[in-house]
Amino acid sequence: MLTIGLFGFGCVGQGLWDVIHRTHGLRSQIARICVKDKHKSRPLPRNAFTFDRDDILNDDTINVVVELIDDAEAAFEIVSAAMRKGKAVVTANKKMVATRFRELLEIQQETQQPLLYEASTGGSIPIIRNLEEYYDNDLLSGVEGIVNGTTNYILSKLSANIEARYHDVLREAQQLGFAESDPSLDVDAWDAAYKTVVISAHAFGAVIHPDSVIRRGIATITPFDVAAARSHGCDIKLLSRSSLHNNQLIAWALPTFVPLTDMLSRVVNETNAIRLHGAFSDDQLLIGKGAGAHPTASAVLSDIAALKYSYRYEYKKLLLNDIPQFSTDISTRVYIRGNDNQLNSIEFSDVEIDHKANNNRYLIGETSIRALVESEPFNSSECFIAIA
Ligand SMILES: NC(=O)c1ccc[n+]([C@@H]2O[C@H](COP(=O)([O-])OP(=O)(O)OC[C@H]3O[C@@H](n4cnc5c(N)ncnc54)[C@H](OP(=O)(O)O)[C@@H]3O)[C@@H](O)[C@H]2O)c1
Known part of the structure; x- marks a missing residue:
């Protein structure tokens, strides 16, 4: 069972909520959603949300963090902390992945946790x-x-x-x-x-x-x-x-x-x-x-599904000599x-x-x-x- 802590409930986060609830056979549930703005009205009950990232990061029943926020610096802090807490991570944040690529590689090496980011590039295209x-x-x-x-x-x-x-x-x-x-x-x-x-x-x-x-x-x-x-x-x-x-x-x-x-x-x-x-x-x-709530969420969903069989990027080409x-x-x-x-x-x-x-x-x-x-x-x- 994948128990997901979701960061961000904007365009892609809400798209993911929809596609997960319309996908049968994927044994996963979104346990908690962390957002930022306390005054925004939400389409889900208030108790589905938290404004404190530690409510997700310190919850040992959550084994997957899906990061879908629009702030690359905060995203890096969340993603690196989640992996260090032993959680697998899925993200759509191209700016964070591209600007912090080497550090993210090192954290994957150090924690042996998967970090998947299919949705960061080409939206729904599985590149x-x-x-x-x-x-x-x-x-x-x-x-x-x-x-x-x-x-x-x-x-x-x-x-x-x-x-x-x-x-x-x-x-x-x-x-x-x-x-x-x-x-x-x-x-x-x-x-x-x-x-x-x-x-x-x-x-x-x-x-x-x-x-x-x-x-x-x-x-x-x-x-x-x-x-x-x-x-x-x-x-x-x-x-x-x-x-x-x-x-x-x-x-x-x-x-x-x-x-x-x-x-x-x-x-x-x-x-x-x-x-x-x-x-x-x-x-x-x-x-x-290449974008939009459901197409992007479909790539996030595919990464979540891949975690079921412990998929992770091996970065084989980075290990080549030339x-x-x-x-x-x-x-x-x-x-x-x-x-x-x-x-x-x-x-x-x-x-x-x-x-x-x-x-x-x-x-x-x-x-x-x-x-x-x-x-x-x-x-x-x-x-x-x-x-x-
Ligand atoms: N939109 C697309 O079509 C698309 C396509 C590919 C990739 N992406 C990537 O997907 C990610 C999300 O994009 P989006 O379009 O869904 O963004 P969005 O609609 O602007 O939503 C951003 C969400 O992040 C939350 N948030 C921002 N800072 C936060 C923080 N520090 N802690 C917790 N929550 C925080 C916001 O909270 P509030 O609700 O409280 O404001 C909001 O729910 C971005 O990295 C983007 O580059 C998007």
């Missing part, structure tokens, strides 16, 4: 356990995908109406609940960077900090950029990418020109998709809901829109297209990731940059 188990022996060369529903929703709307403006579409997304009132975590690609960290660790055994992920968001996109991509037969998507080049890891979360013939261009709105390139399996694409090192010494083709000074400041090894129209100018050419990241346009709040 982590697949990378751990199914892609254990296939030689993976890359994992890329649409891992942020908010930006995919905005970019889909901009693509559907080529005259639409970013700020109008963002406002509409906020009104419909597809974007937070503070959208920076999503539109500045932090959320995608956290997921890139988790994927890099499970795909290639490379643990990097989210600050190292090459990251640029979509907030500077204009109709000119959408039209430019379209003139090259592409849509713009925010892609997370972890891939190997001569056993060096590149890890980025960047806007990308995706050809209209590519399946990823047909993944629209809040849907997520992750493509794996394997030496023997070739390309495989997983598509599903773990790839993160590198920015890789050349890539990029689209950059900016003014003459900004564009002239970039070291291109080859410029293929230099296009000017209506006071707008863009270049498409080959440059190294290192030169790109150090360039003025990469750090400007006006230019738009995409992998082309």
Whole structure:
């Protein structure tokens, strides 16, 4: 019998309550729920809740902690304390997992307690356990995908109406609940960077900090950029990418020109998709809901069910001798829109297209990731940059 102490009863916590009560055959029960705000009205009786985390952490009848709060620092304290108290942990907190990855590994080692976090990356898409188990022996060369529903929703709307403006579409997304009132975590690609960290660790055994992920968001996109991509037969998507080049890891979360013939261009709105390139399996694409109460709770539920057979991540790829090192010494083709000074400041090894129209100018050419990241346009709040 799994007796669960649940932290958080917001979107995902309430989703988990629903899916657990609609899932027959899983011998588990939520014994107590810890939340923060004493004045909020709740859909369950008051005695289901506590505001003191120790009521769960010190309860020896609770053997599983499910952490679904929206505060990464508090989550780390709860998760580490729970494991040290001998409890298995399931979490959906990508920011906590990505920023505290090494410490969480050490605590798992020290306590021998499982920590599962399928819901942290790709929502309902079962990516982590697949990378751990199914892609254990296939030689993976890359994992890329649409891992942020908010930006995919905005970019889909901009693509559907080529005259639409970013700020109008963002406002509409906020009104419909597809974007937070503070959208920076999503539109500045932090959320995608956290997921890139988790994927890099499970795909290639490379643990990097989210600050190292090459990251640029979509907030500077204009109709000119959408039209430019379209003139090259592409849509713009925010892609997370972890891939190997001569056993060096590149890890980025960047806007990308995706050809209209590519399946990823047909993944629209809040849907997520992750493509794996394997030496023997070739390309495989997983598509599903990347967020939302029930889809996210379904991944949490799957982790809870896995605890029934004592499942834990073995992190086999982290134990390999030749773990790839993160590198920015890789050349890539990029689209950059900016003014003459900004564009002239970039070291291109080859410029293929230099296009000017209506006071707008863009270049498409080959440059190294290192030169790109150090360039003025990469750090400007006006230019738009995409992998082309
Ligand atoms: N929403 C999604 O679609 C989605 C998808 C994938 C992953 N996630 C991840 O899932 C987690 C939860 O997201 P959410 O959307 O469910 O958040 P949410 O709706 O904002 O709910 C957050 C919950 O956490 C509680 N809380 C905050 N700080 C707490 C603390 N220190 N101690 C106890 N409870 C605390 C809040 O309590 P009160 O009720 O008292 O305010 C609330 O119940 C986050 O890590 C998020 O990144 C979410």
